[in-house]
Amino acid sequence: MDRKRALIYPYDSESAFLLRFNHLNKVFNSVGVVSPRGWALVGKDAGTADGGGEIGLIVAKDFEEYNDKDYDAVVLVDSFKELDFEKIVYPKLELQVSKGKGIISLTKIESYHLKLLEDLCNSNNVSFQSFVDDKKPNMPKLTNILDIDVPVIFVLGLGDRTQKFNIQLSLWEGLKRLGYNVSQIGSKSYGSIFGFHSFPDFMLSDDISEQNKVILFNRMVKRIEINEKPDVIIIGVPGGIMAINKDIAQGFGIIPYMISQAVKADASILSIYYEEYSEDFFKEIELLAKYRFRATIDCFNLSNIKIDYAEVEQSKQMSYLMVDKAFIDDKKNKYKGVNKPFFNIFNENDQRDIVQYIVDVLSGEEAIEDVL
Known part of the structure; x- marks a missing residue:
C-alpha cells in the first residue's frame, strides 16, 4: 500500500516522534508540519519541538506554504496546548478538504465534531480515517488471570x-x-x-x-x-x-x-x-x-x-x-x-x-x- 503524503497539524513536541520514526509509519509519509504562530516553532527546524536534534523539515505557519501537489492529506494530532476545534481547527480542515485533501485523525474527537468531519469529507468525496482505538470489549466469563508465557x-x-x-x-x-x-x-x-x-x-x-x-x-x-x-x-x-x-x-x-x-x-x-x-x-x-x-x-x-x-x-x-x-x-x-x-x-x-x-x-x- 502506498503511503499518503501528509502534513501534520497542529505540530509540537507531542507529534515529533512521527517525524523521527517516519520510516516505520505504514499509513502516511510525513512531508511537512504546520504549527500555530504563538507556539514559537514557525520557521525553525521541526526537531526544535522536542529538543532531540535537527530533523530537516522547517515548521510552517499555515498550509498555504506548501504546494497543493506536494501532499495528499492532513494528519490531525494531539498537542500539548489545546486549540479550539470549532474556531481554529475545523475552518483550517474545511479549507483543506475543499481542496481534495483527506483527513487522518490520530486524536480522539468529540462525537459531535467527529460527525462534522465525517460529513464534510463525505460531501467532498475525500477520505476520512481515524486510527483511535475505541472498540467496546466483551467481558470474559471467567475472571482469573492467565499466565503470559513469553517475555x-x-x-x-x-x-x-x-x-x-x-x-x-x-x-x-x-x-x-x-x-x-x-x-x-x-x-x-x-x-x-x-x-x-x-x-x-x-x-x-x-x-x-x-x-x-x-x-x-x-x-x-x-x-x-x-x-x-x-x-x-x-x-x-x-x-x-x-x-x-x-x-x-x-x-x-x-x-x-x-x-x-x-x-x-x-x-x-x-x-x-x-x-x-x-x-x-x-x-x-x-x-x-x-x-x-x-x-x-x-x-x-x-x-x-x-x-x-x-x-x-x-x-x-x-x-x-x-x-x-x-x-x-x-x-x-x-x-x-x-x-x-x-x-x-x-x-x-x-x-x-x-x-x-x-x-x-x-x-x-x-x-x-x-x-x-
Whole structure:
C-alpha cells in the first residue's frame, strides 16, 4: 500500500516522534508540519519541538506554504496546548478538504465534531480515517488471570512527556532488526499506524470497573500471545507511575498499577525527568516498582524534559522546560553509582544499546530463546 503524503497539524513536541520514526509509519509519509504562530516553532527546524536534534523539515505557519501537489492529506494530532476545534481547527480542515485533501485523525474527537468531519469529507468525496482505538470489549466469563508465557517488556515513565513512545519505537525496530518476532501494545491510541496494537480505549473508560479492566487487559495480551506467537511482547504504559506532589497527580499511577496486575513484566525500562536525583531516590523508586508494580527496573532513560515547578505552583497547571539533548549525556555519567545503566533515547548509539541491553537482561534469565 502506498503511503499518503501528509502534513501534520497542529505540530509540537507531542507529534515529533512521527517525524523521527517516519520510516516505520505504514499509513502516511510525513512531508511537512504546520504549527500555530504563538507556539514559537514557525520557521525553525521541526526537531526544535522536542529538543532531540535537527530533523530537516522547517515548521510552517499555515498550509498555504506548501504546494497543493506536494501532499495528499492532513494528519490531525494531539498537542500539548489545546486549540479550539470549532474556531481554529475545523475552518483550517474545511479549507483543506475543499481542496481534495483527506483527513487522518490520530486524536480522539468529540462525537459531535467527529460527525462534522465525517460529513464534510463525505460531501467532498475525500477520505476520512481515524486510527483511535475505541472498540467496546466483551467481558470474559471467567475472571482469573492467565499466565503470559513469553517475555514481557514494560516501558514506564516517571510522568508524562518522558519520551516513552520513542523508546517503544526504538525497541520495536531494534528487536525486529535482530530477528525477533515482536508484538507490541503502544502507549498511544494509534499504534496501528506503525503495525502494532494501540493502547485500548477500555482502559480509560469510566463505564468499566478497575477490576474488569485488569481482566480485559490480561485477555488482550493472552490473545496476542496465542495469535501472533511472538518471541517477546512490548507494553508501553501510559502516564506516570506515581504522583509527584499534590499539584502533579499524573493519574496517581493507577493505569500502570492495573497493567502490572494484568501482566507481570520480565524486564522494565523507566524513563525519568531531567532532574537532580540522589542515589536514595533510585533505591526508593526500585522498591516502589517491586512492591507496587511487581517489576524490576532494569535500566533508566533520562529524558530532556524538566518539570517547571515554579510555574506549576503558580498556575496549578503542568508546565515543562526542555533541556538541550547534549546535556543528557553529561548528566548520565553522574549516576554511575546507581549500578543501573542510563540511556538517552535521542542518542543514536543509546537507541541501539538499550535494545541490546534488554536482550541481554532477558537472555540472562533464559526468557528469550535465540531465534537467530
